Every structure is written in structure tokens, then in C-alpha cells.
Amino acid sequence: MTAVTPARPRFRLAPYLHFARVAMAREGTYRFDVFTSIASLLIRVYLLRMVWLALYARNAAPSELPLHAIITYSTIALLMGLVMDIDQTRLLHDKLHDGSIATDFMKPINVPLYFFSDGTGEVLFHAALIVPSLLFALLIVHIDVPSLPVLAVFFVSFFLGYLIGFCLNFLLNCIAFWTLEIQAMQLIVTWITDLFGGEIIPLVIFPAFLQRIAFVLPFASMFSTPLLIYVGVIKPGRYLEVLGVQLFWVIVLAVIATFVWRAGAKRIVVQGG
Amino acid sequence: MQRSRLRVMLGVYQQYWRINILTTLEYRENFLIWLGFTFVYHGSAIAALWIVLTRFPSMNGWTFRDMAFLYGLWMIAHALHNTLFSTVGDIPDHIRDGEFDRLLVRPLDTLFQAIATPGQVFPDELILGLITFAAATWYSGVHVDLLFVIFIPLIVVGGALIDLAFNLFISTVAFWFVRVDALRWIVVQLEQEFTRYPISIYSQGVRLLLTFVVPFAFMNYFPARYFLHKAHETSALPPEIGLLTPLIGVVAVAVAYAFWRLGLSKYSSVGH
Numbered sequence: 001m002t003a004v005t006p007a008r009p010r011f012r013l014a015p016y017l018h019f020a021r022v023a024m025a026r027e028g029t030y031r032f033d034v035f036t037s038i039a040s041l042l043i044r045v046y047l048l049r050m051v052w053l054a055l056y057a058r059n060a061a062p063s064e065l066p067l068h069a070i071i072t073y074s075t076i077a078l079l080m081g082l083v084m085d086i087d088q089t090r091l092l093h094d095k096l097h098d099g100s101i102a103t104d105f106m107k108p109i110n111v112p113l114y115f116f117s118d119g120t121g122e123v124l125f126h127a128a129l130i131v132p133s134l135l136f137a138l139l140i141v142h143i144d145v146p147s148l149p150v151l152a153v154f155f156v157s158f159f160l161g162y163l164i165g166f167c168l169n170f171l172l173n174c175i176a177f178w179t180l181e182i183q184a185m186q187l188i189v190t191w192i193t194d195l196f197g198g199e200i201i202p203l204v205i206f207p208a209f210l211q212r213i214a215f216v217l218p219f220a221s222m223f224s225t226p227l228l229i230y231v232g233v234i235k236p237g238r239y240l241e242v243l244g245v246q247l248f249w250v251i252v253l254a255v256i257a258t259f260v261w262r263a264g265a266k267r268i269v270v271q272g273g
Numbered sequence: 274m275q276r277s278r279l280r281v282m283l284g285v286y287q288q289y290w291r292i293n294i295l296t297t298l299e300y301r302e303n304f305l306i307w308l309g310f311t312f313v314y315h316g317s318a319i320a321a322l323w324i325v326l327t328r329f330p331s332m333n334g335w336t337f338r339d340m341a342f343l344y345g346l347w348m349i350a351h352a353l354h355n356t357l358f359s360t361v362g363d364i365p366d367h368i369r370d371g372e373f374d375r376l377l378v379r380p381l382d383t384l385f386q387a388i389a390t391p392g393q394v395f396p397d398e399l400i401l402g403l404i405t406f407a408a409a410t411w412y413s414g415v416h417v418d419l420l421f422v423i424f425i426p427l428i429v430v431g432g433a434l435i436d437l438a439f440n441l442f443i444s445t446v447a448f449w450f451v452r453v454d455a456l457r458w459i460v461v462q463l464e465q466e467f468t469r470y471p472i473s474i475y476s477q478g479v480r481l482l483l484t485f486v487v488p489f490a491f492m493n494y495f496p497a498r499y500f501l502h503k504a505h506e507t508s509a510l511p512p513e514i515g516l517l518t519p520l521i522g523v524v525a526v527a528v529a530y531a532f533w534r535l536g537l538s539k540y541s542s543v544g545h
Contacts, residue, residue: 035455036455036458036459039459040458040459040462043459043462043463043466044462044466046479047466047467050470050474050475050476050479051332051470051474053474054332054333054470054474055325055329055332056329057333058329058331058332058333058334059328059329059330059331062328179302181302181303181306184303184306184307184309184310185306187310187313187314188306188309188310188313191313191314191317192313192317194317195317195320195321200321201321201324201325205324205325205328206324207324207327207328210324
């Protein structure tokens with residue numbers, strides 16, 4: 001993402017590291033929310049385990065996903081959700097709401113990069129929650145652990161999925177330049193992402209025609225790709241292809257986000273007279 | 274005296290709906306987008322059930338047709354609650370920003386005033402719920418007889434009352450702990466996720482919890498089990514228990530209301 005602020009001074013990394021640190025500290029003050037997200041995660045781990053157990057007990061299991069693989073899939077999906085379900089760029093919407101974005105434009109910083117570092121700080125804090133959540137989750141379910149190289153590719157793919165999610169959230173929050181009521185739209189996108197991203201149900205067990213639709217949408221690159229790599233449905237021979245598709249979506253969405261951001265930022269200038 | 278007070282309340286309640294509908298008409302785009310959200314929310318839930326049950330035709334003996342009825346029954350009760358009582362959920366906000374104190378000095382029941390605080394409520398979800406439930410009833414092949422016609426409206430009201438009891442209970446907690454968002458989030462999620470499937474798939478502890486402690490199973494599972502004639506469910510309770518929902522709803526609200534009175538008597542303003 002490039003800057004729109006004219007003639008900014010030489011780039012320094014230090015302020016952005018500071019923004020990220022501040023965001024982490026801010027998140028840490030809501031301790032009860034931390035407790036809630038872990039509790040709600042554990043409830044869902046239990047729920048999905050019971051659901052899949054009930055479904056596998058009386059029906060023929062799909063050959064590509066045996067019971068232990070699907071329970072692993074669901075648990076990892078929920079853990080990924082701790083990071084992926086955060087709206088890292090909410091700050092943009094809030095600042096548009098109260099008007100404080102105007103002063104941010106006057107500061108000698110790259111504004112989108114400021115939101116990125118703030119969001120990353122928030123995400124890093126929540127990523128730390130994965131460890132205790134995982135330990136608790138292991139008390140409820142047993143999950144498979146793949147070999148180290150597969151795990152490494154999984155993390156690369158997870159990171160690309162995170163970038164897609166970031167661009168999508170940023171785009172949605174940019175809509176606030178035009179209309180401040182974006183909550184409903186965000187929720188709609190969240191539900192669609194959950195379903196078509198394969199967060200709740202693996203896309204490989206979708207009916208064929210829905211599978212074809214789901215795999216051409218960007219949402220599949222957010223959850224489904226890293227998860228299918230983890231459980232071994234995507235074999236090493238296809239790694240380059242699926243990572244390429246993820247990278248493609250990162251670039252496409254980043255370009256769109258840049259254009260929308262520029263158009264939106266111009267409006268602010270116009271309103272400011 | 275009593276009669277005239279009732280008339281005043283009715284008048285206020287009419288005004289409340291008038292303002293709601295006028296506000297909705299004023300912010301039409303906003304309304305449309307929230308309608309879109311309601312569609313996607315319930316649509317994606319039903320789609321998820323359909324996808325899973327296409328691949329695995331039976332969940333503990335329940336087919337997609339059965340599950341559609343189960344979902345429709347929950348949806349209509351939940352939508353009825355959201356339409357009439359969603360404002361109860363705003364009470365913690367009123368307490369936090371001090372607005373609540375204004376309700377205390379007015380000459381009408383405090384809870385009634387909280388319920389009748391205008392916002393942007395519109396019965397869109399309820400209408401969608403009615404359509405979904407009618408379609409699900411037809412699709413699941415439930416026999417519509419006199420018993421069904423008499424009991425289903427009562428069960429829906431009972432289900433909405435169970436919802437109201439939890440909404441009121443959580444809002445009352447705000448008298449002691451100002452922030453209750455986290456608690457609400459957990460209960461909402463419990464309800465939403467655990468009412469989606471027949472409770473016979475869970476372990477005994479969870480089944481007991483959903484029957485006796487947080488009786489969400491009475492919103493849809495027990496009545497659906499009765500009307501779908503699911504005799505083989507692993508449960509010690511007789512199927513007729515599914516007709517008890519209205520009673521459970523009334524009891525739940527009575528308990529929550531007693532708690533509310535207690536909270537109200539202990540209330541001291543946050544100070545503004």
C-alpha cells in the first residue's frame with residue numbers, strides 16, 4: 001500500500017513499532033475479553049467434536065477425511081480464527097466516525113501503514129492466546145501434528161491467508177469513507193467467509209457444484225488452503241500452485257484496497273475544505 | 274385507577290412502535306442492509322446444515338428434513354424475542370451512560386420503560402421466521418392437527434420467554450458488574466450453536482445442562498422431538514415433555530424477574 005500524504009519525510013520504522021506496541025498494551029487491558037475468547041473457543045471445540053462424532057458414527061466416512069483428520073481440521077480452524085476473526089482495521093472506521101482521522105493525515109506518517117502496525121500489534125497479542133487455548137483444547141480433543149516441512153508450509157500459507165483477511169477488512173472499513181453504517185455489511189461478509197472459506201465445514205465435503213464456486217472465491221485462500229495443507233489433503237506436489245493462488249489474491253485485493261483508499265482519502269480532503 | 278394505568282402503558286407502547294416504524298422508514302438503506310444481514314445469517318446456518326446432511330444423510334437418526342423443522346422452530350421463537358424484547362439487552366448501556374436513572378424517576382414501571390425505549394426495531398426477522406417455519410413444517414412432513422395448531426403458538430411464545438429470561442438475567446447482572454458484554458456473548462453463542470443440533474448428540478452432562486440449567490432444549494429440541502415422533506432418542510424423559518415449553522418459559526421469566534427486582538433494589542447509580 002502506498003502513501004497518499006504528499007512530500008512526507010524520510011521513512012523511519014521506529015514509530016510504527018511503537019504503534020504496534022501501544023496496540024498490544026491496549027488489548028492487554030481487556031482481560032475479561034481474553035477469558036471470553038478462550039472459553040467460547042473451547043465450547044466450540046467441544047461442540048464440533050460432538051457434531052462430527054455423531055455424523056461419522058452412522059454414515060460412511062469420506063475417504064479423504066477420516067474422523068481424526070476432520071476433528072484436527074476443526075480445531076486448527078478455530079485456533080486460526082483467534083487471529084483471523086479480528087478486525088484489525090476497525091481503528092480506521094472509529095477514526096472516521098469521530099473525525100480524528102483528519103489530524104492523522106497531518107502527521108508525518110504513512111496512514112495506511114499506521115493502521116497496519118496498529119492491527120498487527122492487536123493480532124500479535126491475540127496470537128499469544130493460541131498457546132493457552134491449544135493446551136486447553138488438547139484436554140478435549142486429540143489432534144494430529146504433521147511433519148515439520150508440512151508445518152512450515154502451513155505457516156506460510158496461514159500468513160498469506162492473514163494478508164488476504166487484512167486487505168478484506170481494510171476494504172470494508174474504507175467503505176466508512178462513504179457511509180458510516182458498515183457493521184451489518186461486515187457481519188454479512190463474516191458469515192459468508194465462515195461458510196465459503198471452509199472455516200466451519202471443509203470445502204472438500206461440499207456438493208460438487210458448490211465446491212467449484214467456493215474454490216474460485218478468495219475466501220477459500222483464507223482458511224481452506226492452510227487447513228487442507230495441515231491435514232494433508234493438499235499434497236506437496238500442489239503446494240506451489242495453491243500458494244500461488246493465495247499470492248494472486250493478496251495482490252489483487254491489495255491493489256483494489258489501494259485504489260479505494262485513495263478515492264476515500266480524497267473525499268476527506270474535499271470535506272475539510 | 275388500575276385500568277387507566279394500563280391504558281397509559283398501551284398508549285406508550287403504541288407510540289413506541291410508531292417511532293420504530295417511522296425510524297425504519299427514514300433510514301431505509303440501513304434497514305435494507307440489516308435485512309440482508311438477517312437473510313445471510315439464517316441462510317448460511319441453514320446452508321451449512323444442508324451441506325453437511327447431503328454428505329452425511331443422518332445425524333443420530335435426524336435427517337435434513339427433521340433438522341429444518343428444528344431450526345425453523347428455534348428461529349421463529351428467537352425472532353419473536355428479538356422483535357419484542359431486544360431492547361432489554363440495551364439496559365447495561367443505559368446503566369453505563371447514566372440514562373437508566375431517568376427511567377427510575379418516571380411514573381411507569383422501570384422494566385416496561387426499558388422495553389419500550391424506541392430504536393430501530395422492525396418485525397422483519399419475525400416475518401422471515403414465519404415463512405421459514407411454515408416452509409420447514411411442510412418440508413418435514415409434520416402432521417398439522419388440532420394439537421399442533423394449539424400448541425405451536427404457545428411453544429413459540431414459551432421459547433421467546435426463555436430467551437427473554439436470559440436476556441433479562443444478563444442485563445440484571447449489570448447492576449453489579451457494569452460490563453456484561455462478555456457474559457452475554459458466551460450465552461448467545463451457547464444458545465445459537467447448541468440449539469442447531471438434536472441434543473442427543475451431546476454427552477449426558479451437557480444434555481442435563483441444556484435441559485435444566487439453561488433450558489434452551491425446550492425452545493426447539495423437545496417440541497421437535499414430540500412433533501416429529503422421534504421415539505428412539507436416548508433420553509429418560511417422555512416425549513410429552515416437549516409440550517411443557519410454555520410452562521418452562523413462564524417459570525424462567527419469573528425467576529429472572531425476581532432477580533431483576535432484587536438488582537433494582539440494590540442499584541446505586543454509576544454517578545454522572
